[in-house]
Amino acid sequence: MHVPDGFIDPPVSAVTGVVAAAAVAVSLRGARRELGERTAPLAGLLAAFIFAVQMLNFPVAAGTSGHLLGGALAAILVGPCTGILCVSVVLLMQGVLFADGGLTALGVNITDMAIITSVVGYLVFRGLVKVLPRRRSSVTAASFVAALLSVPAAAVAFTLLYALGGTTDVALGKVATAMIGVHLLIGIGEAAITALTVGAVLAVRPDLVYGARGLSTPLKLRVGGDLIDAAPATAAAPAAESAPAPAARSHRRLWLTGLAASLVLAGVVSxxxxxxxxxxxxxxxxxxxDKSAEEHAAADSPLADYGVKDITDARISGGLAGVIGVGVTVAAGTAVFWVLRRRRGGDAGPAAVPEGERV
Structure with a gap:
C-alpha cells in the first residue's frame, strides 16, 4: 500500500507530513516508557523483520497480491508507540533507498501504514484480551483479529485522504469499494503472519510480548479456606546472580534466530x-x-525496485538488495531504539513476568 508521489495533492500531503511528524515525536516519548533493557534490541530486529516480510507479496485475487503492513504486529510485540516507530523506520528506508513509496508522500504512508495500523490494531487487540480467557491462545487469537481489521482500516484511511486530496477525477465510491474489498482479503494474510509471529515469540519468550504484559494470573495460596496472593519470590543469592541468566541467553538466541530468518526471507524467499x-x-x-503518478526522486538509486544496479541476474540482484535492506534497517532501528533506551535514564524497564505465572 505504498502511495507514490502524485496520488495525493501537495496541500494534503503536507498536512499528513505534519501529522506524521507529530505522531513520531509523540511516539519517541512514548517509546521510552515501552522499551525495556531487553526489548530495545528486539524493536530494531522487528523493523528489519517487517522490511523482509514486506518483500513477500502473496496472491489474494486474480492478478492482485498483498504484503504485510506490520503495524498491528509491531504494536502487539513492542508497544503501540514503538510500533509506529518501527514501521516508520521501514518506510523511510524503503522510500530513500529502494524508491518504494514517494518521498513527498512519506507523510501519507506513515500516517496510513504506521499510525493507523498500529493504533487500530492495538486498540482492537487490547479490547479482545480484556474479554477473552487469560491464555496464550487468547493472545494469538486477538492478534489475528487485530491484524485482520488493521488492513481495511488503512484502506479506509487512504480513501479519506484521496477524497480530500486525490489528483484524479475518479468516483470516491468506486475507490472505496475497490480498496476496502481487496484489502479485506489482504488482511487475512496479514492476520495469519501476525498470529504466527506473535505465537512463536510467546512460545519461547512470553515476557518480551508487550501486549501480553499484565495478563498473568497471580499465584494464589489457600490459607484457612481462603485464597490469598502468594508473596513475591525473594531475591536470588549474590552467587547465583553472577551466573549468566537463562533469559539473557534466550534473548540472544531469539535475536539471532530472528535476524537469520529475516535475511533468509529477504535474500532467498523473496x-x-x-x-x-x-x-x-x-x-x-x-x-x-495511477495516471497522476510521478517518477520517484530516488528512481536512479543503486537499490531502486529492490535490485542492485548493474547486476543482471535477477535472483542475485534481488536477494542481495534484500540482504542489504535488512542490514540497513536493523542498524537504523537498533540505533534509534538504543538512543531512546539510553535517554530513558538507564532504569531496568518493566519487570519480566515470573516463570510459572506467564500467559
Whole structure:
C-alpha cells in the first residue's frame, strides 16, 4: 500500500507530513516508557523483520497480491508507540533507498501504514484480551483479529485522504469499494503472519510480548479456606546472580534466530514472491488513479525496485538488495531504539513476568 508521489495533492500531503511528524515525536516519548533493557534490541530486529516480510507479496485475487503492513504486529510485540516507530523506520528506508513509496508522500504512508495500523490494531487487540480467557491462545487469537481489521482500516484511511486530496477525477465510491474489498482479503494474510509471529515469540519468550504484559494470573495460596496472593519470590543469592541468566541467553538466541530468518526471507524467499501488483497498485491501475503518478526522486538509486544496479541476474540482484535492506534497517532501528533506551535514564524497564505465572 505504498502511495507514490502524485496520488495525493501537495496541500494534503503536507498536512499528513505534519501529522506524521507529530505522531513520531509523540511516539519517541512514548517509546521510552515501552522499551525495556531487553526489548530495545528486539524493536530494531522487528523493523528489519517487517522490511523482509514486506518483500513477500502473496496472491489474494486474480492478478492482485498483498504484503504485510506490520503495524498491528509491531504494536502487539513492542508497544503501540514503538510500533509506529518501527514501521516508520521501514518506510523511510524503503522510500530513500529502494524508491518504494514517494518521498513527498512519506507523510501519507506513515500516517496510513504506521499510525493507523498500529493504533487500530492495538486498540482492537487490547479490547479482545480484556474479554477473552487469560491464555496464550487468547493472545494469538486477538492478534489475528487485530491484524485482520488493521488492513481495511488503512484502506479506509487512504480513501479519506484521496477524497480530500486525490489528483484524479475518479468516483470516491468506486475507490472505496475497490480498496476496502481487496484489502479485506489482504488482511487475512496479514492476520495469519501476525498470529504466527506473535505465537512463536510467546512460545519461547512470553515476557518480551508487550501486549501480553499484565495478563498473568497471580499465584494464589489457600490459607484457612481462603485464597490469598502468594508473596513475591525473594531475591536470588549474590552467587547465583553472577551466573549468566537463562533469559539473557534466550534473548540472544531469539535475536539471532530472528535476524537469520529475516535475511533468509529477504535474500532467498523473496525471489518466489508474487509478481502481481499489490492492492493499491491494482486499484490505481483499474480506476485510473495511477495516471497522476510521478517518477520517484530516488528512481536512479543503486537499490531502486529492490535490485542492485548493474547486476543482471535477477535472483542475485534481488536477494542481495534484500540482504542489504535488512542490514540497513536493523542498524537504523537498533540505533534509534538504543538512543531512546539510553535517554530513558538507564532504569531496568518493566519487570519480566515470573516463570510459572506467564500467559
Amino acid at each position: 525471489f518466489y514472491a508474487s509478481a502481481d501488483p499489490d492492492g493499491l497498485e491494482k486499484v490505481a491501475h483499474d480506476k485510473g488513479i
